[in-house]
Amino acid sequence: MQSAEEYRVAAEPYYRVTDGEDALYEAAYARRMPMMLKGPTGCGKSRFVEYMAWKLNRPLITVACNEDMTASDLVGRFLLDKDGTRWQDGPLTTAARIGAICYLDEIVEARQDTTVVIHPLTDHRRQLPLDKKGELLEAHPDFQLVISYNPGYQSLMKDLKQSTKQRFGALDFDYPEAALEAEIVARETGVDDETAMKLVQIAGRSRNLKGHGLDEGISTRLLVYAGQMIAEGVDPVAACRMTLVTPLTDDPDMRQTLQAAVETFFV
Amino acid sequence: MQSAEEYRVAAEPYYRVTDGEDALYEAAYARRMPMMLKGPTGCGKSRFVEYMAWKLNRPLITVACNEDMTASDLVGRFLLDKDGTRWQDGPLTTAARIGAICYLDEIVEARQDTTVVIHPLTDHRRQLPLDKKGELLEAHPDFQLVISYNPGYQSLMKDLKQSTKQRFGALDFDYPEAALEAEIVARETGVDDETAMKLVQIAGRSRNLKGHGLDEGISTRLLVYAGQMIAEGVDPVAACRMTLVTPLTDDPDMRQTLQAAVETFFV
Amino acid sequence: MQSAEEYRVAAEPYYRVTDGEDALYEAAYARRMPMMLKGPTGCGKSRFVEYMAWKLNRPLITVACNEDMTASDLVGRFLLDKDGTRWQDGPLTTAARIGAICYLDEIVEARQDTTVVIHPLTDHRRQLPLDKKGELLEAHPDFQLVISYNPGYQSLMKDLKQSTKQRFGALDFDYPEAALEAEIVARETGVDDETAMKLVQIAGRSRNLKGHGLDEGISTRLLVYAGQMIAEGVDPVAACRMTLVTPLTDDPDMRQTLQAAVETFFV
Amino acid sequence: MQSAEEYRVAAEPYYRVTDGEDALYEAAYARRMPMMLKGPTGCGKSRFVEYMAWKLNRPLITVACNEDMTASDLVGRFLLDKDGTRWQDGPLTTAARIGAICYLDEIVEARQDTTVVIHPLTDHRRQLPLDKKGELLEAHPDFQLVISYNPGYQSLMKDLKQSTKQRFGALDFDYPEAALEAEIVARETGVDDETAMKLVQIAGRSRNLKGHGLDEGISTRLLVYAGQMIAEGVDPVAACRMTLVTPLTDDPDMRQTLQAAVETFFV
Amino acid sequence: MQSAEEYRVAAEPYYRVTDGEDALYEAAYARRMPMMLKGPTGCGKSRFVEYMAWKLNRPLITVACNEDMTASDLVGRFLLDKDGTRWQDGPLTTAARIGAICYLDEIVEARQDTTVVIHPLTDHRRQLPLDKKGELLEAHPDFQLVISYNPGYQSLMKDLKQSTKQRFGALDFDYPEAALEAEIVARETGVDDETAMKLVQIAGRSRNLKGHGLDEGISTRLLVYAGQMIAEGVDPVAACRMTLVTPLTDDPDMRQTLQAAVETFFV
Amino acid sequence: MQSAEEYRVAAEPYYRVTDGEDALYEAAYARRMPMMLKGPTGCGKSRFVEYMAWKLNRPLITVACNEDMTASDLVGRFLLDKDGTRWQDGPLTTAARIGAICYLDEIVEARQDTTVVIHPLTDHRRQLPLDKKGELLEAHPDFQLVISYNPGYQSLMKDLKQSTKQRFGALDFDYPEAALEAEIVARETGVDDETAMKLVQIAGRSRNLKGHGLDEGISTRLLVYAGQMIAEGVDPVAACRMTLVTPLTDDPDMRQTLQAAVETFFV
Numbered sequence A, B, C, D, E, F: 001m002q003s004a005e006e007y008r009v010a011a012e013p014y015y016r017v018t019d020g021e022d023a024l025y026e027a028a029y030a031r032r033m034p035m036m037l038k039g040p041t042g043c044g045k046s047r048f049v050e051y052m053a054w055k056l057n058r059p060l061i062t063v064a065c066n067e068d069m070t071a072s073d074l075v076g077r078f079l080l081d082k083d084g085t086r087w088q089d090g091p092l093t094t095a096a097r098i099g100a101i102c103y104l105d106e107i108v109e110a111r112q113d114t115t116v117v118i119h120p121l122t123d124h125r126r127q128l129p130l131d132k133k134g135e136l137l138e139a140h141p142d143f144q145l146v147i148s149y150n151p152g153y154q155s156l157m158k159d160l161k162q163s164t165k166q167r168f169g170a171l172d173f174d175y176p177e178a179a180l181e182a183e184i185v186a187r188e189t190g191v192d193d194e195t196a197m198k199l200v201q202i203a204g205r206s207r208n209l210k211g212h213g214l215d216e217g218i219s220t221r222l223l224v225y226a227g228q229m230i231a232e233g234v235d236p237v238a239a240c241r242m243t244l245v246t247p248l249t250d251d252p253d254m255r256q257t258l259q260a261a262v263e264t265f266f267v
Helices: A021-030 A045-056 A071-075 A091-098 A112-116 A178-189 A193-208 A220-231 A236-245 A252-266 B021-030 B045-055 B071-075 B091-098 B112-116 B178-189 B193-208 B220-231 B236-245 B252-266 C021-030 C045-055 C071-075 C091-098 C112-116 C178-189 C193-208 C220-231 C236-245 C252-266 D021-030 D045-055 D071-075 D091-098 D112-116 D178-189 D193-208 D220-231 D236-245 D252-266 E021-030 E045-055 E071-075 E091-098 E112-116 E178-189 E193-208 E220-231 E236-245 E252-266 F021-030 F045-055 F071-075 F091-098 F112-116 F178-189 F193-208 F220-231 F236-245 F252-266
Strands: A035-038 A060-064 A076-081 A084-089 A101-105 A127-130 A135-138 A144-149 A169-172 B035-038 B060-064 B076-081 B084-089 B101-105 B127-130 B135-138 B144-149 B169-172 C035-038 C060-064 C076-081 C084-089 C101-105 C127-130 C135-138 C144-149 C169-172 D035-038 D060-064 D076-081 D084-089 D101-105 D127-130 D135-138 D144-149 D169-172 E035-038 E060-064 E076-081 E084-089 E101-105 E127-130 E135-138 E144-149 E169-172 F035-038 F060-064 F076-081 F084-089 F101-105 F127-130 F135-138 F144-149 F169-172
Touching (some): A045 A060, A045 A101, A060 A091, A084 A091, A091 A127, A091 A135, A169 B236, B021 B045, B021 C236, B035 B045, B060 B091, B071 B112, B084 B091, B091 B101, B091 B135, B169 C236, B193 B236, C021 C169, C021 D236, C035 C045, C193 C252, D045 D060, D060 D091, D091 D101, D178 D220, D193 D220, D193 D252, E021 F236, E045 E144, E091 E101, E091 E127, E178 E193, E193 E220, E220 E236, F045 F060, F071 F076, F084 F091, F193 F220
Parallel strands (some): A035 A144, E035 E169, E060 E101, E101 E144, F035 F169
Antiparallel strands (some): C076 C084, D076 D084, D127 D135, F076 F084
């Protein structure tokens, strides 16, 4: 069995609470209620889970879900050994054993068997049947399951079933307010406050284009990239092109619009 | 062989009989008639099976079906061992050996081979052919098969074949009556009767929206979540948003409608 | 090699001949002609094969086909053993070796390789090539292949190829005549003749709805379930709802029509 | 290596030459030209290959192709043994080694890798590369490849590539002339000539319905089945319904038409 | 490691140069430029590669590609041995090690991973990463990659990516001029020049029907088959029907047209 | 563990900086920012990464992605050994361990699990969870991830998710300016400057046809092929047909247009 210590969040992650979401999460954790975090790419959902795990002093095991992931990837499998087969716990099983918070990032990307496997862990049973091993694992009292979900992404083909959705409490996330986002950018990159606010304003313009030519606006993460390049001495316009414009889209019109937004603030 | 004891339901599950369904089930069990439980998400089908298993003092083995599940996941498979291959019973085989009630939750999610494998267990033969092992298992006299089925879900692609359906007696389930549901919520969360009834009334409004913008109404389980948050001291409106509104839908209009229902009772 | 004895049908199965089908089958078996049994769900095809196997005193091996079944599931495969690989006969191979009747139920559900594998067993060769094992098995002189087929089910995608169909003699099956069916229901459940006839008449009404809202009518098997519940003391209307109405359909109009038919006879 | 003797055709198969096809085949075999036999189900293609193998005194290895068959099923594969892996020749490889005629029945049913694997055996190279084994097998001088093909079946999705087709000489097959077919039926079943001719005439009518409601007409094989039943003492009309009508179609109009044809001759 | 000798082309293959394609190939080989040979079925592409391998005195390894072929089939895989796993080079790896010409016939039939695996062998790197083995193989200085491609075949779904195409020099191939083709047919079959020319003229007519009812015209290979049958003493009209008409098409009109062309020259 | 030395770029790759892209890359590498290189086939993206790896003196591990590649191909897998299973790092894991630059060429070709596996390596975590091995690998401080992306290719089905895109800074690449491209061609092939410029001008014309009948223009790589053939003494028109026209397209009109461009400069 793996030890809880190696999944402990060592230092306090940088996270700014905006609307009491930490208190709501703490109440949910007190009841071990499974939680679903909803919001766009790069707005801080993963960081929030890390922050809460640190605050609650619980180990955290994160799994990035994908469409080729099987239930065995979560639960575990038999490996061939010199004495035959040996069982190896998957990350979900490890979390249930050691009492960690298990964070399944972008759960809808996974196949349905991955989704269904969490059902008995998310109702009054709090069990994980390891069918292949013939073990019925009772979850550790401290175990909690958290999933994330980007509502903008979900197509008709990829959505959670109601019988899954209705097993979770849920919190909405969005990009931080401008002043707070600028504070984050300045703090994480070393640029001055004015530059940070310019970057946030460029992002704001791009976020208004969501659904009007862009799939997503510029995330806080990309603003941090831009700030890093500027802090490395790169010309701000070149830095923004490299981190805010070119990664986002290949549409010439959209690129021109974003480039114009950059030049409004930096030329 | 696994022992029946580890699948015994230890304590009486909290279940409120509403319409004689326990007597009908007992009559069906007396003939070992395979049973199908029909009804929406979170209305108590799984709890009912647990309750009946406890009442009849039979072990219970539950399997959450999914579209990637194979017949081998139910029946068993050979594992590689240091002396070659070793057979390991799957949950269905275990149930048939030890005389348990085997509950296949959301059977239509499974692939057809999973569905067909139950045929010889559900007619006069009461056998399970373990073809790969070359064993023809006669089911234990106490064995019974139970499946669940959510009629609201079934698409054209996912339905049971008539040759499968016609092997089961069936019981309809629905959400409990308001007074009973409030009693359940109060009992399971610790909130007072008035708060519990408010929550039930909010759920009632959402259930009228089923098919008019919502795929499902608020389940009893989510009401229990809401009550738990209120019992933890969370403001009722925030508690309801987190547990009754945000998990259910991302449609802005539907969210506003649900939020209005919450505020009718709690503001 | 497995012994013929364990596949012997121990006691005479309860089957009522209706139209000389036993004599036709005996003539076909005399020539070892492969046979195809056609008819709706639950009308007695499987029971007929059991009856004939008992009458001819041949072992019977039944395989419920499904869309995930491979040729190896029928023919056999190598298993890993401590001394390397060991061949294990599949049910078709076993039947061909010991001279059993092999009954492939709902053959069209299987993949094409499963269908093609029976070709050399169903022409003048009467051989089964075990390609993976490098053995050309000559079928036992008593071996016969029987398949079933539900014409109502077959979609364009799932049908037997002509080169397969034209390897079989065929017999049509249907539900028994009313008087006979009532006799069967009474005999198998213990209800009186009048009750049995009422149940048969309800079934008759449902069978007229086939293609007009129902995929299939109520089968003899469900009538037996209804009779069993009544014999257990359940109220006839509740017993019929549980066994004849609820399993069959979720369409509210169809349910009302069936319920009305039940009440015509039992209220 | 397997011995040629076990694939030798022991006795002269019953085959009636109709149009010099034996001489053409002998000329093709003299040059070891790969041959393609075209024609409808059950018209005698397989029997012809057996006959020619007997006449040329060559061993014959027949493979019924199917859509799940892989190149490894033809060529061979490594099996796990107590000393590691052991190579086992597939039927095509065995044929190429021992100088047999290899007959791939309904080649278009197979996957493309199965089709491509025969290319180097069907041009001037006459080689079979066993890539997995690292062996380049030179075909035995007596080896010849023969495939069959039913033109009526081929959909757009299932056809041979031109680069495959143009590796074969080809012979057309069809049902035998009436007099000859009657002779065959009489000889193989023991019915008198008049009865045999009646059966052939019924078949003739059905063959005119091909493409007008029937996918295929009644094959010679089914006529033999009908004759066998009559020879067993079954009433001719019942025998024909069981062997010529019921197996062929489930369409009520077509059944009535065929039944009328039967009654024209036997009532 | 396998030896180069077993892949050496022993005798000079019969090939007639038509347009300096041998000199162009030699120049390309001098720079080890990867080459793509384009042209219809059976026009001599494979023969040309053999001829050039003989002329340049390089070993030749040919792989017929197909849609089920994986990158491992080309590159190699681990086999299970009594001491664990043992690596076995695939044909592409063998060619890169021993300095052979590797000829991938009909590359577009293969899956994309097969196509991408050749990228690092076809640019300045001339490397083959054996990722599973953890080896970065530098190609032998004499190694060259050659692929073939039939432009008439390619559907929208099956085409090479531009990033693959632009790694190859390319040569167009077509059927030989009439006089040359007749010389080839006479030489390879033993028929007289007049008969050979008649066959070539029949082929010419069929090639004009390409795209007007035929997918491909009659190839040189089929002409050789026809000549062989005539040399065996078969009547020319029967020989042509068997080798030029029946293999090519099942369309009655096209067959009649081709048959008329045959009779123009041979009746 | 594999050593960094075998992945070291030995000699300075020939690369001509055009627009300060080396300085931007160096700034990005200083922050270990994941980078995405965008541009058409054969314009020098791979060469640029090699050049930067040489300049920064970092080992370089390149992986050509394809649609059959799994996450295990990148991360690693267990191999069977005589003492059981042995873990073997994949190329991404090796790069993260030894501090290499890992270059995933044409990442969008890979399956989604391959894409998601890079997420924790491309945010503040810089970790690679080896779930199957139960190891959480912290990336070496010098590790950097680089991916390439051809915007012209991406169909609706094949695009990176926004949550992946927004993890990368990005640089646009295009073919070099004419004078520079001519210098490259002359230097790499040995042709004189005038010939090199002619080739570049032919390429320029083809690039204007992109989207008007050609999927891509002639790449610098094909120009180098043309120059090599001319340097080998091949007639320039024949050399251009073989390397610039025939590989690119099979459309007769496009071929004529390209051929005319060739003849404008070389006849």
